[in-house]
Amino acid sequence: MKYLANFSRILRDNSAPTKLLVLCSLSSGGLIAYAESPSDGDRSVTKNPKETQKKRVVVLGTGWAGISFLKNLDISSYDVQVVSPRNYFAFTPLLPSVTCGTVEARSIVEPVRNMIKKRNGEVSYWEAECLKIDPVSKQIFCRSSVDENLVGNNDFSLEYDFLVIACGAQVNTFNTPGVLENCHFLKEVEDAQRIRRTVIDCFEKAILPGLTDDERRTNLHFVIVGGGPTGVEFAAELHDFVYDDLVKIYPSVKDFVNITVIQSGDHILNTFDERISSFAEQKFQRDGMEVLTGHRVMSVSDRTINMKKKISGEDVSIPHGMVVWSTGVGTRPVVKDFMEQIDQGTRRILAIDEWLRVKGCEDVFALGDCATVDQRKVMEDISSIFKAADKDNSGTLTMEEFQDVIEDIMIRYPQVELYLKSKHLFEVTDFLKDVYGNDKKEVNIEEFKSALSLCDKQMKSLPATAQVAAQQGMYLSRCFNMRKQCEQHPEGPRKFRSGGRHEFLPFQYRHLGQFAPLGGEQTAAELPGDWVSMGRSTQWLWYSVYASKQVSWRTRFLVVGDWTRRFVFGRDSSRI
Numbered sequence: 001m002k003y004l005a006n007f008s009r010i011l012r013d014n015s016a017p018t019k020l021l022v023l024c025s026l027s028s029g030g031l032i033a034y035a036e037s038p039s040d041g042d043r044s045v046t047k048n049p050k051e052t053q054k055k056r057v058v059v060l061g062t063g064w065a066g067i068s069f070l071k072n073l074d075i076s077s078y079d080v081q082v083v084s085p086r087n088y089f090a091f092t093p094l095l096p097s098v099t100c101g102t103v104e105a106r107s108i109v110e111p112v113r114n115m116i117k118k119r120n121g122e123v124s125y126w127e128a129e130c131l132k133i134d135p136v137s138k139q140i141f142c143r144s145s146v147d148e149n150l151v152g153n154n155d156f157s158l159e160y161d162f163l164v165i166a167c168g169a170q171v172n173t174f175n176t177p178g179v180l181e182n183c184h185f186l187k188e189v190e191d192a193q194r195i196r197r198t199v200i201d202c203f204e205k206a207i208l209p210g211l212t213d214d215e216r217r218t219n220l221h222f223v224i225v226g227g228g229p230t231g232v233e234f235a236a237e238l239h240d241f242v243y244d245d246l247v248k249i250y251p252s253v254k255d256f257v258n259i260t261v262i263q264s265g266d267h268i269l270n271t272f273d274e275r276i277s278s279f280a281e282q283k284f285q286r287d288g289m290e291v292l293t294g295h296r297v298m299s300v301s302d303r304t305i306n307m308k309k310k311i312s313g314e315d316v317s318i319p320h321g322m323v324v325w326s327t328g329v330g331t332r333p334v335v336k337d338f339m340e341q342i343d344q345g346t347r348r349i350l351a352i353d354e355w356l357r358v359k360g361c362e363d364v365f366a367l368g369d370c371a372t373v374d375q376r377k378v379m380e381d382i383s384s385i386f387k388a389a390d391k392d393n394s395g396t397l398t399m400e401e402f403q404d405v406i407e408d409i410m411i412r413y414p415q416v417e418l419y420l421k422s423k424h425l426f427e428v429t430d431f432l433k434d435v436y437g438n439d440k441k442e443v444n445i446e447e448f449k450s451a452l453s454l455c456d457k458q459m460k461s462l463p464a465t466a467q468v469a470a471q472q473g474m475y476l477s478r479c480f481n482m483r484k485q486c487e488q489h490p491e492g493p494r495k496f497r498s499g500g501r502h503e504f505l506p507f508q509y510r511h512l513g514q515f516a517p518l519g520g521e522q523t524a525a526e527l528p529g530d531w532v533s534m535g536r537s538t539q540w541l542w543y544s545v546y547a548s549k550q551v552s553w554r555t556r557f558l559v560v561g562d563w564t565r566r567f568v569f570g571r572d573s574s575r576i
């Protein structure tokens with residue numbers, strides 16, 4: 001409400017700086033939005049839908065989800081505005097490489113305005129943070145992150161017909177004392193640059209004359225909290241940086257360097273195949289890194305990190321020179337506030353349905369790390385499904401009746417297909433035989449329920465990865481592009497509860513595998529079809545996949561150039 005009051009004050013304000021802002025905006029690219037606003041002092045950016053004849057789409061965020069949505073959206077059908085405090089897209093999988101100078105920060109970012117230019121400038125971009133979403137008036141309230149000393153107010157609002165929330169997540173400290181004050185995070189490009197400078201600082205401090213050996217050892221103790229893919233990759237990068245490059249320029253402190261990975265679970269990389277997880281642990285051990293599994297961090301001070309051993313409850317403290325906190329993600333305040341308004345306040349993460357629509361809110365979609373698909377259980381609808389399938393109202397389903405609905409069931413409830421795969425039943429007819437047996441001709445509701453009862457156990461939430469975010473962005477843009485066509489000719493599965501068909505097919509995630517770079521030109525990978533690959537050849541696969549996945553030829557050249565430079569000259573240790 002504070003923001004709303006603030007904004008209504010702003011809307012009443014008709015001051016000169018606003019006029020200047022209008023002029024500046026127009027001269028820098030003809031932003032019609034301001035020209036059409038009702039009064040000079042009105043900071044709401046309103047495009048009249050009747051004049052444009054296009055629905056207004058507002059996108060929050062220029063990360064994986066937002067950019068993938070924008071790249072594939074048919075902008076001739078929509079009036080698109082993008083709000084993000086970050087005026088570039090960052091290729092996050094290469095952030096760990098930026099921490100050690102393997103690639104430069106500028107090589108992994110693409111300016112948003114370059115992308116807009118490619119779309120003939122038909123998308124408006126506002127460098128600002130969304131502070132509040134008001135789903136009732138269909139408005140968002142924003143504050144520009146541009147230098148406060150420049151003239152003009154930084155606050156404005158936008159109206160939308162459709163809102164796409166793709167503002168990612170923030171670091172999660174689990175309220176652990178001292179983490180915010182004393183740890184580094186690895187979420188943004190600036191974080192990676194800060195880590196790079198701190199690593200160099202630790203070495204420069206450790207070689208100063210007059211320090212005791214213990215002090216040198218403390219300064220050169222690098223601790224990574226979190227043994228997930230990001231933490232492990234950073235540890236591996238750091239190890240390579242230290243032992244390939246830094247020990248050559250700081251030989252006197254070589255023996256004082258220590259890298260520790262702390263993991264609360266029993267293994268690092270525990271979301272990967274067991275073989276990868278144990279390969280990583282063995283490699284880290286061979287490289288001289290310490291892996292402390294089963295330790296929960298209780299607090300972090302500027303000098304020490306305090307933990308509890310999970311098995312024995314024993315308290316353990318270790319000194320550190322630098323701590324990088326990499327333990328997962330949490331919900332951003334603007335999303336939390338929005339969740340409270342739409343009765344999702346008790347949830348940890350914003351719930352969306354299989355069409356990526358925010359539950360309990362019309363015309364708002366959410367993608368990527370900021371939301372999770374709250375998949376519907378097949379057992380919740382089992383009676384409606386049975387009723388819809390039992391065309392002759394006989395109280396039993398024949399083989400034909402079952403066959404008629406099973407395809408729709410598998411599309412609407414993807415867990416059913418996963419269940420079939422887990423039982424190695426690849427054809428619908430195999431499933432029918434499994435349910436009916438070879439002789440049985442009909443099933444009643446109880447038998448039908450028991451056939452599908454185990455399917456919901458296959459439901460898992462999607463991981464917070466770039467792969468999921470990018471696929472969701474692409475899926476949603478396709479839905480937007482086909483909106484008119486699908487309103488007339490729905491393409492989705494049948495609606496078992498209310499009748500008719502869904503307009504679109506629900507979102508289906510295709511897992512294309514994942515990499516875990518482990519340093520020393522070795523990478524482990526989980527590839528589609530449950531393949532596991534580890535070693536140097538996988539590192540080359542990693543290079544080629546990551547080069548091909550760059551969002552532009554410019555970044556592709558820069559990244560490959562950086563890798564080549566690193567091979568020839570090593571990493572740069574300057575503190576800039």
Ligand code: FAD
Binds near residue numbers: 061092130167332367
């Ligand atoms: P983001 O990419 O985080 O983008 C969010 C956007 O929203 C940003 O532009 C941000 O500025 C903007 N924003 C934030 N707040 C607001 C606001 N209030 N208003 C408007 N805009 C806002 N995934 C993989 O699949 N493979 C990997 O190898 C991999 N490696 C990773 C390594 C690191 C170091 C990190 C941090 C992540 C990695 N990930 C990886 C995960 C991946 O980066 C995320 O899952 C992905 O970025 C999520 O995309 P997103 O669009 O939801 O959010």
